[in-house]
Amino acid sequence: MYRDLSTSLRTIMTPGPVEAEPRVLRALSTPILGQFDPEFTNMMNETMEMLRKLFQTNNYWAFPIDGTSRAGIEAVLCSIIEPGDRVLVPIYGRFGHLLTEIAERYDAEVVTMETEWGEVFQPHDVIEEIKKVKPKIVAMVHGETSTGRMQPLKEIGEACRDMDVLFVVDAVASIGGTDVKVDEWKIDACIGGTQKCLSVPSGMAPITFNSRIESILLERKKIERGLADREEDKKRRRPVIRSNYFDLSQLMDYWSPIRLNHHTEATSMLYALREGLRIVLEEGLEERFLRHQLHEKALIKGIKAMGLELFGNAKYKLPVVTCITIPEGIDGEAVLSMLLEDFDIEIASSFGPLKGKIWRIGTMGFSCRKKNILHVLGALEAVLIRHGLKLHAGRAVQAALDVYDNEKCAVETI
Missing domain, CATH: 3.40.640.10 (Type I PLP-dependent aspartate aminotransferase-like (Major domain))
Known part of the structure; x- marks a missing residue:
């Protein structure tokens, strides 16, 4: 007999599909x-x-x-x-x-x-x-x-x-x-x-x-x-x-x-x-775009605080996708596998000339929220440490929290 349908509960941070x-x-x-x-x-x-x-x-x-x-x-x-x-x-x-x-x-x-x-x-x-x-x-x-x-x-x-x-x-x-x-x-x-x-x-x-x-x-x-x-x-x-x-x-x-x-x-x-x-439309287009920008900013601050490098021309960055250069000596696919197996988090690699060279994190729609940003930063840091990368341990989540705290202070002063 076939089992009842039961899927794992994932934190999906790819550039699509995302959490519904x-x-x-x-x-x-x-x-x-x-x-x-x-x-x-x-x-x-x-x-x-x-x-x-x-x-x-x-x-x-x-x-x-x-x-x-x-x-x-x-x-x-x-x-x-x-x-x-x-x-x-x-x-x-x-x-x-x-x-x-x-x-x-x-x-x-x-x-x-x-x-x-x-x-x-x-x-x-x-x-x-x-x-x-x-x-x-x-x-x-x-x-x-x-x-x-x-x-x-x-x-x-x-x-x-x-x-x-x-x-x-x-x-x-x-x-x-x-x-x-x-x-x-x-x-x-x-x-x-x-x-x-x-x-x-x-x-x-x-x-x-x-x-x-x-x-x-x-x-x-x-x-x-x-x-x-x-x-x-x-x-x-x-x-x-x-x-x-x-x-x-x-x-x-x-x-x-x-x-x-x-x-x-x-x-x-x-x-x-x-x-x-x-x-x-209930959220409002402008408010929705600002929300995506906020979580993008928190993610970027965390990635940089960890000591990782972003990929691509920053001036023309797509606000809902953040690309990270895979550090030298790190097996990018092994990192993706450990994130999925141990943390139930899915991020993505890329295609063509960028395959094996970058990771891509999507911050889209319902997946674009504070819990997910903090979770993916903490998990990525832990996985990279397990893979032997020397990085600025503990700084990523704190940098993202600083962004959220500063945003909260800004809102309270309006």
């Missing part, structure tokens, strides 16, 4: 409704409304794609790319390579530019490349979890709009943990994730897109149906039929008042996302 909000887990157990039940369609409308606030946009279209974050990225790209379209992807970590692969699978002509992992692009360099390449789409990562860096986007978005280039942004790691200003930064389509700063289990990918994207989707639908208005469009061959599941034009019908059936909605996941968004 308890209220979200309770929402997952809510009784199932039919997907066209008026109660459920009202929840769909509420979720769209809350997503607009999360993305800081006035776009009508803001809804989740059923699937992991990658599903949201693929839905956007496959719905707007036609064979031969030129797509520029600036790569500064693993997930720029993912954008490249997805675009190539839909027969785009992909042009890439790369910088050293741990750095980001200066906006003027990207803008110059846009002028040179003349792409239809610029696809870019906002928060790159593989390197712990965050790319400035505002100037790039403005340049794309001036040059009539579509700007598609992967904000999977940043949404809900730091500012993502879709309208102000002139982002045409933006993709988020549930399993990171929203503290909802993986399984949905919130997206939003504007009228510039919508016009492409509607025109493409007309061509496919032979209903194009313009003569030049009538003469065009039918666009390649790509994905049915990820076709945004069909999903628009499903999420509009028409409620044209496209798929069976992931009912319980929508409950979870709705509750996760309620928690975010």
Whole structure:
């Protein structure tokens, strides 16, 4: 006989997935409704409304794609790319390579530019490349979890709009943990994730897109149906039929008042996302971002007090991911294993050129709290001492406590 399901209680401090909000887990157990039940369609409308606030946009279209974050990225790209379209992807970590692969699978002509992992692009360099390449789409990562860096986007978005280039942004790691200003930064389509700063289990990918994207989707639908208005469009061959599941034009019908059936909605996941968004908005975006910054500061102070070095350009650090250079002579994987086995703490290594060179600690959503910061600092110090590293024993947790005490004093004096 198989045993009852029982999982270990972990302190998850990876860059995702993270610990789910308890209220979200309770929402997952809510009784199932039919997907066209008026109660459920009202929840769909509420979720769209809350997503607009999360993305800081006035776009009508803001809804989740059923699937992991990658599903949201693929839905956007496959719905707007036609064979031969030129797509520029600036790569500064693993997930720029993912954008490249997805675009190539839909027969785009992909042009890439790369910088050293741990750095980001200066906006003027990207803008110059846009002028040179003349792409239809610029696809870019906002928060790159593989390197712990965050790319400035505002100037790039403005340049794309001036040059009539579509700007598609992967904000999977940043949404809900730091500012993502879709309208102000002139982002045409933006993709988020549930399993990171929203503290909802993986399984949905919130997206939003504007009228510039919508016009492409509607025109493409007309061509496919032979209903194009313009003569030049009538003469065009039918666009390649790509994905049915990820076709945004069909999903628009499903999420509009028409409620044209496209798929069976992931009912319980929508409950979870709705509750996760309620928690975010109850806390307030600005307050939530400040909370993430506070715990990031405490973690960094503790790491430095221990005598460890941070990785990457500090000026462009992603507030919700902290990267640590693995000390010389230390087996990084052995440290991860001991943290998990002896302390029930999970942090992460990295990918590609950084594999075996850095550890990554995520401070995201519900995982981003004082108890977790103090626990991971104390445990990491203990594990490194067991592995023979000479460090400043006892200083890490005290340095983090100093940050919290100073913050408390600051609040009390306001």
